[in-house]
Amino acid sequence: MRIFGAAVGAFVVAALAPLAASAHGPRDLPSEDKVALDANGQPPPPPTWYSLHYQFTAATQYHPSFDAKYTLPNSNSLSPEAESASAFVTTLFADFRLWRGGELLFNPEMSGGRGLSSTLGVAAFPDGLVYRVGNPAPAIYIARLAVSQTFNLGGGQVLNEDGPNELVGTRDRDVLAITVGRFSVVDIVDGNRYANDATSEFFNWALFASGAYDYPADTRGYTWGLLADLSKSWWSVRGGIALEPYYANLAQMDWRITKSHGLMAEYEARYNFRGRPGASSLLVFFNTARMGSYEQVLADPARYGNSVAATRADGRNKYGFALSVEQQLTDTMGAFMRLSWNDGHNESWAFTEIDRSLAFGAAQNGRPWHRPRDMVGAAVVLSGLSPWHERYLAGGGYGFIIGDGALNYGLEVIADLYYKLQINEMVAFSAIYQPVINPAYNEDRGPVHIFSGRLHVAF
Secondary structure, X not given: OHHHHHHHHHHHHHHHHHHHHHHHOOOOOOOOOOOOOOXXXXXXXXXXXXXXXXXXXXXXXXXXXXXXXXXXXXXXXXXXXXXXXXXXXXXXXXXXXXXOOXXXXXXXXXXXXXXXXXXXXXXXXXXXXXXXXXXXXXXXXEEEEEEEEEEXXXXXXXXXXXXXXXXXXXXXXXXXXXXXXXXXXXXXXXXXXXXXOOOOOOOOHHHHOOOOOOOOOOOOOOEEEEEEEEEXXXXXXXXXXXXXXXXXXXXXXXXXXXXXXXXXXXXXXXEEEOOEEEXXXXXXXXXXXXXXXXXXXXXXXXXXXXXXXXXXXXXXXXXXEEEEEEEEOOOOEEEEEEEEEEOOXXXXXXOOOOOEEEEEEEEEEEHHHOEEEEEEXXXXXXXXXXXXXXXXXXXXXXXXXXXXXXXXXXXXXXXXXXXXXXXXXXXXXXXXXXXXXXXXXXXXXOOEEEEEEEEEEEO
16 A cells, blocks of 8 residues: 555656646637637537437457456355456437527436446446446436536637537637536546546546546436536636435435535646646545445444444545546647545445546557547556455455455556547447456456457447
8 A cells, every 4th residue: 555655646746747837828729809710710600509419339348267266155246257248328418508508408318238247346347338237127217407507708719519418609718607407427527538438438437537536426327416617718617516325326316415415626727738738637525425434334343244334324424536637648649647535434335446546548549550530548547445445345344346255455456458440430349458457456366357349329
């Protein structure tokens, strides 16, 4: 853990350096009297009142058998026997203009299938399409149902291009956007240009979001809340409040807002480094929910049946931070880093069982080999536990995604390597390889080699 702490400290210093440097001035932005033009330098098209987009993503994963000193019955372990699993998710993105600056987002979604070993046994799980859902049968649900109001604050005009949940039109560069309703918290905070979308980029859970950010969400990753985003010139400030689930990583939300909620605040700075765009953001969060306490169950395991769930009580908290850095390196390559931490006294509640996370990598498009729409990416995720979480699992405790019944603790280390072949305007296929060292933080199991094929259709 001392090595992990030293690495964390070094990356904090390195990441905050460009954040401070960005205060010297913004990147090239429109002036007050500049008229927004489209990509061809022509006046923009008239604003649209609706936008419809669609995506379908399916993936199959496989891992061969691997060495494991033990696999206990009814544990949350990844099976050491060779296995495969398939899952899919499909989404309709509908965005409607209600009035000046007002939009209605409506995204029905369907998903089905399961992850390897029913999505158990790896903390930074290697399939970004799957959820901790007991029933693998396809299900239809509302992913997003929200009203967003954007207030123009000057700074010149910029063009808003058509896209999923985006309407064509012009707006001020400086805006305040307020969103209320159902959405994913990581739609608005904890973004990263190179690691943010498991349907077409890196596939690991701790890459499309910061691993130690136990962000408010139901089993499928969505919640209800109120978030605001103020963007001015080269910086943005975001924050809000969202509902937590009533049970750890389950669908029922806790509407007792005074007793259970997630608070978040984020600052982002955008800058040019050696003439190329980059950004750094720092997110802080404070969650309150009826969590169980690792310390309480460790004090008297027999009384609580060695189960953290038996100690759940209102008023428990989890706090921490997530730091994200992105930087374009060349015309065709960019790099990123995610660093996150939470206090780890109380049980993991909504995302996954990670208390410390460091992820870094790079993505390169295929222009050098005459495939400009292809992408290749390589990243590494290091995940760790708090001392209380580690002792709980070592004593035979179980969480909602990991727990081998015993633990020879080591950092969970996963690489995520992908090549995305863009077949045509709408269809892409990705081949993904993820070697996993110490799955579920256990040096007595693995390594595991996970291979994935992912099909993505979008229009």
